[in-house]
Amino acid sequence: QVQLVQSGAEVKKPGASVKVSCKASGYSFTNYLIHWVRQAPGQGLEWMGVINPSGGSTWYPQRFQGRVTMTRDTSTSTVYMELTSLRSEDTATYYCAREVEAPTANDALDIWGLGTMVTVPS
Amino acid sequence: DIQMTQSPSAMSASVGDRVTITCRASQGVNNYLAWFQQKPGEVPKRLIYAASSLQSGVPSRFRGSGSGTEFTLTISSLQPEDSATYYCLQHNSYPWTFGQGTKVEIK
Numbered sequence: 001q002v003q004l005v006q007s008g009a010e011v012k013k014p015g016a017s018v019k020v021s022c023k024a025s026g027y028s029f030t031n032y033l034i035h036w037v038r039q040a041p042g043q044g045l046e047w048m049g050v051i052n053p054s055g056g057s058t059w060y061p062q063r064f065q066g067r068v069t070m071t072r073d074t075s076t077s078t079v080y081m082e083l084t085s086l087r088s089e090d091t092a093t094y095y096c097a098r099e100v101e102a103p104t105a106n107d108a109l110d111i112w113g114l115g116t117m118v119t120v121p122s
Numbered sequence: 123d124i125q126m127t128q129s130p131s132a133m134s135a136s137v138g139d140r141v142t143i144t145c146r147a148s149q150g151v152n153n154y155l156a157w158f159q160q161k162p163g164e165v166p167k168r169l170i171y172a173a174s175s176l177q178s179g180v181p182s183r184f185r186g187s188g189s190g191t192e193f194t195l196t197i198s199s200l201q202p203e204d205s206a207t208y209y210c211l212q213h214n215s216y217p218w219t220f221g222q223g224t225k226v227e228i229k
Contacts, residue, residue, distance in 0.1 A: 045158075
């Protein structure tokens with residue numbers, strides 16, 4: 001079935017980096033964009049950016065530019081999200097979710113990964 | 123950036139009540155608007171896409187409406203399992219933005 005399988009929980013020191021993976025299965029990997037959304041404990045959802053697995057193009061919001069990098073490996077249908085210079089405020093659950101890659105499809109985030117908890121102790 | 127303002131931020135209603143949640147965008151998002159339900163400890167689940175299209179498998183008591191800058195999620199008859207936080211998302215333009223969430227509790 002269609003699923004996005006994420007890597008396991010991480011605990012990182014302030015200033016370190018974390019790389020979270022999201023492996024797609026059950027559908028054509030290059031036909032869907034992958035977005036990353038995070039949620040701090042008890043807080044709302046925050047969009048972190050998107051990667052097009054077909055060509056590797058990315059778009060990040062300004063607040064994450066310079067700290068986040070999204071990459072993909074088409075041979076394993078896996079997308080990676082790396083966040084650097086971690087601080088305690090980055091403690092959150094990080095989700096990947098897909099969007100069909102078509103200009104007017106209007107069909108976003110139908111399938112989500114289970115999330116990866118990243119903890120950065122203060 | 124487009125700001126999404128959800129109201130109310132929290133509410134309490136009885137089983138069988140009609141519940142309405144509103145999401146206002148700071149500028150038009152066409153109908154690139156989705157609604158998600160998230161229960162504690164669970165992954166967000168899409169309920170509505172394209173402002174008014176019901177996700178397959180979602181009960182018909184959930185209805186999305188609106189266009190332009192104002193959108194509404196209506197639960198026609200609240201059920202105990204609808205206790206959750208609801209989020210809107212605009213995906214008309216980058217950066218995508220979520221509403222701050224509406225927590226719905228059952229009285």
